[in-house]
Amino acid sequence: MDYQSYSIRKILDAVTSGEIRIPAFQRGFVWEMDRVAHLLDSIYKGYPFGSLLFWRTKQQLAAERSLGTFTLPDPEAEYPIDYVLDGQQRLTSIFTVFQTELKPEKNPEWMDIYFDLDAGDNPQDSAFVALEKVEDAERQRYFPMRVLFDSVGYRSNTEHLDKTRIATIDKLQEKFKEVTIPVQVLKSEDRSIVAIVFERINHLGVALDTLQLLSAWTWSEDFDLLDKFRDLRDELSDFGFAGVGDDSDLILSCVAGILAGEPGPETLLNLNGSDVRAQFPRVEQGIRGAIDFLRTQLKVVHLKLLPYPSMLVPLAVFFAEPEGKDVVYNAATYNRLKRWFWRTCFSARYSSQTRKTTIYDIQQAELLKNGQPNTFGEIDLKVDEAFFKSSFRVGAAATKTFVLLLSNNYPKSLLSGKEIDLDRVLQSYNRSEFHHTYPRAFLRENGYDEPSINMLANFCFLSAAENRNIGRKRPSVYLQDLGGTEHNVDETLASAFCAAEEFNDDYDGFIKARMARLVAFAEKLTA
Structure with a gap:
């Protein structure tokens, strides 16, 4: 094992040249943005932030992962390849923040990291923040870290600052140029040795994907677990759930939940490989049944709409049966399944202690x-207005729950009165299909702040084209655009939990009335 030190510049160059790569058995990038900001803060303040572990080899693996949202270039022939065994999240964070050469795929969850020039000296507080956008008035305070090693970008983002602030940023740049990242390099062409290292890293608590190991463990001439996962992914892609097959942790948790009563890939290591092969048709049936129930009964037409992906596991357990057999259940069981879904969503039970909650739900699903x-x-829950005051943010569990609530009220297009094609709209599930019911421009002109404007209770299904039609009009004016003989306006507005008399430019009255309807419908769903 060699011990080396890499500068950030060297890391960037090694990745963009194809020298550093991510093996397929590593899990994807999972850090939240505040964790990325804290990593930069630790580097800046000289706090320990961990090392990287590379496996250096002359042979390129057949299967590799992207680095976050970056597709890595092919390695240059004369280079050996460094595969990341440990530290992938730190490496991906550093590369994504600072690199300027590769073009990433779109990632709505990623935000730029900024250095806060007004941050205090408190060692506990981070001097770095993740922000979606910085207004012109805030450029005096926030410096974008993505230009720190880009001379042109550096100049354009400092020329408006005074000398004191420029000096602060110059020191910031010097610190990040000088910092070195400790790297351990395992040099070996013996894959059995590398496999032992993988296993020992795993035992030390570093979460590596066990799918490759489990696939080899269960393999037989007529059964390849990787092929089974690929086939299942292809089948589910037609229904918007290809992501289940892409998320090996989730699908392995379904397998473990069905076969062992507990989620998590590690549970499967206690099972006999031949048992996994023999029982896999039950797994496929359970996942298919769960997804069919989510799609047809709850309007969850895509995995990214499921507020908490782990909710799939107890449902897969409920629907798991031998090949060719379906679960038969009565109306009372059907209602209980739906109540569990909605109460779990609104109570955010799966936001913490997920494993414990999932195990309990698996047990109760089997009994049901x-x-x-x-x-x-049977989950204690009281839905109140506070839920609908949270901000609309694509990807947040509360927003997904809200969107599904709207979907289950058979919404109609505000302008045409036609029923919304939920399959089309929800498959895309992005911000362009949802807009403010009371227009943002109108509310800003009337002194409302962003939290008040962007609360869930002010959003509805509204395409970009419809939103442009509404434009900056007052609600009392654009209400007239909804009239005519083409459709029943009251019925259309009711499908969005609105009423015509509330489009009177009184935002507070509108919000109060709409939140009351949303709470009432949520209580109906969770009853």
Whole structure:
């Protein structure tokens, strides 16, 4: 094992040249943006932030991952390849923040990291923040870290500052240029040695993907787990759930939940490989049944709409049956399944202690399926207006829950009165299909702040084209655009939890009335 030090510049160059790569058995990039900001803060303040572990080899693996949202270039022939065994999240964060050469795929969850020039000296507080956008008035305070090693960008983002602030940023640049990242390099062409290193890293608590290991463990001439996952992914892609096959942790948790009663790939290591092969048709049936139920009964037409992906596991357990057999259940069980779904979404039970919650729900789902006494869906919950005051943010669990609530009220296009093609709209699930009911421009002109404007209760299904039609009009004016003989305006507005008399330019009155309807509908769904 060699011990080396890499500068940030060297890391950037090694990745863009194809020298550093991500093996397929590594999991994808999963850090939240505040964690990325804290990593930069640790580097800046000289706090320990961990090392990287590379496996250096002359042979390129057949299967590799992207680095976050970057597709890596092919390595140059004369270079050996460094595969990242440990530290992928740190490496991806550093590269994504500072690189300027590769073009990333779109990632709505990623935000730029900024240095806060007004941050205090408190060692506990971070001097770096993740922001979606910095207004012109804020450019005196926030410096974008993405231009720190880009001379042109550096100049354009400092020329408007006074000498004191420029000096501060110059020192910031010097610090990041000088910092070195400790790297351990394992040099070996013996893959058995590399496999032992993988396993030992895993035992030390570093979360590596066990799919490759499990695939080899369960392999037989007529059964390849990787092929089974690929086939399942291809099948589910037609229904918007290809992501289940892409997320090996999630699908392995479904396998473990069905076969062992507990989620998590590590649970499968205690099972016999031949048992996994023999029982895999039950797994496929369970996942298919769960997704069919989500799609047809709850309007969850895409995995990215599921507020908490782990919710798929108990449902897969409920629907798991031998090949060719379906679960038969009565109306009471059907209602209990739906109540469990909505109460889980609104209570955010899966936002913490996910494993413990999932194990409990798996047990109760089995009891429900077998007609035995159970508490499945009996979750303490009180939905109130506070839920609908949170901000609309694509990707947030509360926003997904809100969108599904709207979807289950059979919404119609505000302008045409036609029923919205939910499959089309929800498959794309992006900000362009949802807009403010009371226009943002109108509210800003009337002194409302962004949290008040962007609360869930002010959003509805509204395409970009419809939103442009509304433009900067007052609600009392654009209400007239909804009239005519083409459709029943009251019925259309009711499908969006609105009423015509509330489009009177009184935003506070509108919000109060709409939130009351949203709470009432949520109570109906969770009853």
